[in-house]
Amino acid sequence: MPHLTASEHIASPSLLQEDCVIPDVPPQALWELIRDGEVDEVDNTSAQPEENTGKLPRVDIKLEDLFDEDDDEDDEFPGSSVTEGKIENSPPAESLYRSYNIAPSAKYTDPEVMLAFYQRLFPFRYLFQWLNHSMKPSNDFGHREFAFTLQNDAYLRYQSFPTGDLLRKDVLRLNPSRFEIGPVYTANPRDRKMLRKSTAFRPMAKELVFDIDLTDYDEIRTCCDKANICHKCWSFVTMAIKVVDVALRDDFGFKHIMWVYSGRRGAHAWISDKRARDMDDQRRKALAGYLEVIKGGAQSGKKVNVKRPLHPHLARSLDILKDHFQRDILEDQDPWGKPVKAERLLQLLPDKALNDLLRKKWDAAPGRSSASKWADIDALAKTGASKTLDGRALLEAKQDIVLEYTYPRLDVEVSKKQIHLLKSPFVIHPGTGRVCVPIDTKRLANFDPLGVPTVTELLGEIDEFDDREVKEEGEMKVQDYEKTSLKPYVDYFRTYVTSLLKEEKCVKREREDDDGMEF
Numbered sequence: 001m002p003h004l005t006a007s008e009h010i011a012s013p014s015l016l017q018e019d020c021v022i023p024d025v026p027p028q029a030l031w032e033l034i035r036d037g038e039v040d041e042v043d044n045t046s047a048q049p050e051e052n053t054g055k056l057p058r059v060d061i062k063l064e065d066l067f068d069e070d071d072d073e074d075d076e077f078p079g080s081s082v083t084e085g086k087i088e089n090s091p092p093a094e095s096l097y098r099s100y101n102i103a104p105s106a107k108y109t110d111p112e113v114m115l116a117f118y119q120r121l122f123p124f125r126y127l128f129q130w131l132n133h134s135m136k137p138s139n140d141f142g143h144r145e146f147a148f149t150l151q152n153d154a155y156l157r158y159q160s161f162p163t164g165d166l167l168r169k170d171v172l173r174l175n176p177s178r179f180e181i182g183p184v185y186t187a188n189p190r191d192r193k194m195l196r197k198s199t200a201f202r203p204m205a206k207e208l209v210f211d212i213d214l215t216d217y218d219e220i221r222t223c224c225d226k227a228n229i230c231h232k233c234w235s236f237v238t239m240a241i242k243v244v245d246v247a248l249r250d251d252f253g254f255k256h257i258m259w260v261y262s263g264r265r266g267a268h269a270w271i272s273d274k275r276a277r278d279m280d281d282q283r284r285k286a287l288a289g290y291l292e293v294i295k296g297g298a299q300s301g302k303k304v305n306v307k308r309p310l311h312p313h314l315a316r317s318l319d320i321l322k323d324h325f326q327r328d329i330l331e332d333q334d335p336w337g338k339p340v341k342a343e344r345l346l347q348l349l350p351d352k353a354l355n356d357l358l359r360k361k362w363d364a365a366p367g368r369s370s371a372s373k374w375a376d377i378d379a380l381a382k383t384g385a386s387k388t389l390d391g392r393a394l395l396e397a398k399q400d401i402v403l404e405y406t407y408p409r410l411d412v413e414v415s416k417k418q419i420h421l422l423k424s425p426f427v428i429h430p431g432t433g434r435v436c437v438p439i440d441t442k443r444l445a446n447f448d449p450l451g452v453p454t455v456t457e458l459l460g461e462i463d464e465f466d467d468r469e470v471k472e473e474g475e476m477k478v479q480d481y482e483k484t485s486l487k488p489y490v491d492y493f494r495t496y497v498t499s500l501l502k503e504e505k506c507v508k509r510e511r512e513d514d515d516g517m518e519f
Contacts, residue, residue: 108433108455111151115175117455120462120480122171122426123490128164130272130497131181133504137163140205145182145189147421148174157182158189177430180421182206184277203418208254208276208284210269210291211414211422212240213262220405222333227431229265234449235328237267240408243317244269245441247291251313256500258493259439261452263429267439268422272500274507281417288415293407302348304400304407318399321406329405330371337370339363345373348401350393353386425493428455437489438496458484 107113132141146167148156156174161167171179183203185192192201214233218225223232241259248254248271256272279287293314296303306314329335336342342362346355357380362368368376377398381389414420427436433454439447453461465483469476481490 108428109177109430111175113455113459114151114177114428115172116459117428118168118171118175121458121484121486122168123481123493124164124168124171126490126494126497127424127426128167129501130493132164133272133274133501135501140184143185143188145185145421147180147182148176149178149180150174150176158192160189178427179424181424182421183418205277206418206420208269208271208279208287209415209420209422210244210288211266211411212237212244212268212408213266213411215265216409216411220333220335222335222337227265229449231448231450232328232332235324235332236406236409237449238444238447239321239324239328239406240410241267241269241439241441241444242320243408244291244410246316246320247313250316251290252287256496256503257441258425258496259441260425261434261437261439261447261449262423263427263434263436263452264432264449270422270425274504279418284418285416288410288412291408291410292412293403294409302400302404304403306400306403308396310399314403317407318402321402325402325406326371330369330374333405334370335405336373337368339366342373345401348397348404349377350397351386351389354381354389354394357385426489435486435489437486438492440492453485458486461485 128141129135131144132138134140141164142160142162144160145157146159146161148159148171150156156176159170161170182189183206185201186204187195187201189201195201214221214224214229214236215226217233217236221233221236223230245257245259248257248269254271254273254276258270258272260268260270262268290313293306294303295305310318336345339362342359346359349355349358354377358373358376361376361380362373377394380386381391381394414422423436425436425438428434429436433456434449434452435455435458437452461484462480465478469478481487
């Protein structure tokens with residue numbers, strides 16, 4: 001698989017070996033080559049060609065051959081009759097789909113289903129523009145690491161591509177079950193073992209990312225656990241997105257924030273502002289620490305210990321979360337309905353005498369709801385029955401309880417290091433078949449994780465559209481993603497990328513102007 005920039009010639013046998021041998025090795029054969037070793041990384045440069053003449057030919061690659069600068073046509077979204085852009089030994093898009101007779105009832109893990117999805121629906125062009133920050137190929141994309149998980153679970157790290165088209169061709173060739181995105185390195189990831197000094201290969205940029213996973217809420221959500229989710233517990237993700245998104249925008253000034261559904265039980269945030277991409281690990285750790293409030297595992301005691309007066313970020317968060325606490329926590333989750341759970345609530349209150357009064361009242365009414373128990377706290381406090389009660393301490397304890405049950409539970413380790421890999425937007429979740437689609441934060445309340453289309457549903461929608469078009473004898477050219485319920489998500493992604501590219505272009509122009517002022 002080539003990884004040369006424009007007009008660059010092959011300068012080492014390792015590169016020739018990589019280009020000549022690996023493309024001919026199918027995933028299963030590749031697995032057989034590495035199954036006896038540590039299957040964490042596949043080093044393409046280790047393969048040996050059958051013949052080495054010693055003299056390497058010059059290969060000239062024109063820029064227009066690497067990347068189609070025309071932004072009016074999205075060739076990675078072929079229409080039903082379009083067969084352009086195919087790779088060698090691959091059937092055209094139409095026959096690729098029709099020959100397998102893929103239907104909505106097909107398993108989303110089937111290789112032919114995945115291949116049809118990559119061929120017809122995955123937005124490679126916009127993914128390239130997003131990660132490249134420009135229409136023309138650059139090191140922002142060419143030195144970026146991709147990691148593929150193949151159908152046989154082999155894991156290929158340090159893959160890199162000079163253009164989005166070459167990424168697409170390799171994805172179609174290897175047909176991975178998913179792929180992940182890593183940092184931009186100081187050198188091409190494929191060439192890392194040819195560098196004289198290991199320190200010459202290091203990450204230099206990556207989007208700032210955050211990970212929200214509902215399994216981190218298992219101790220407080222009562223409707224589901226583990227990998228299971230429902231609309232009730234998805235509200236935890238909604239709350240988290242609201243709090244983190246406003247903090248990133250208002251407190252740090254970031255503009256280009258994209259939230260992506262993980263495909264099952266969570267969401268990922270990608271911050272693409274240049275300031276965010278250039279942050280070193282120390283700054284990433286500090287920012288993650290700023291947002292981290294819930295600390296301690298399931299067996300730990302009080303998980304929220306914040307200073308007073310509250311930081312403006314926490315005061316704002318409480319204001320955002322108060323309605324969610326009443327509706328989503330007290331009513332939907334009913335976290336203290338059972339006596340053992342009610343004891344947890346009492347442990348978080350500061351006055352023993354008040355706790356004894358509450359316990360006595362709740363024992364007398366076993367079926368009392370969490371909303372009623374929460375109201376009982378203030379009702380009994382106002383009676384003055386506890387002579388030792390500190391009103392301010394009670395107020396602060398209640399604020400901490402609201403934060404413990406509503407504030408985002410972030411996997412901060414994901415955010416601390418540039419080198420961390422994260423699943424690409426628009427890949428298929430292997431457990432659910434759902435597409436990892438972007439979430440429009442302006443319509444956050446309307447996002448339904450259980451309504452996100454699966455890959456088999458999407459391919460079925462293409463069939464239905466094409467059958468309807470044949471009956472109506474229509475000749476209008478429509479890209480395949482526009483025939484499906486994936487369209488609003490791709491359109492949102494395109495709008496996001498366009499906004500990012502516009503700002504990147506302005507930043508580059510300002511730098512050029514500044515350079516021109518120097519003497």
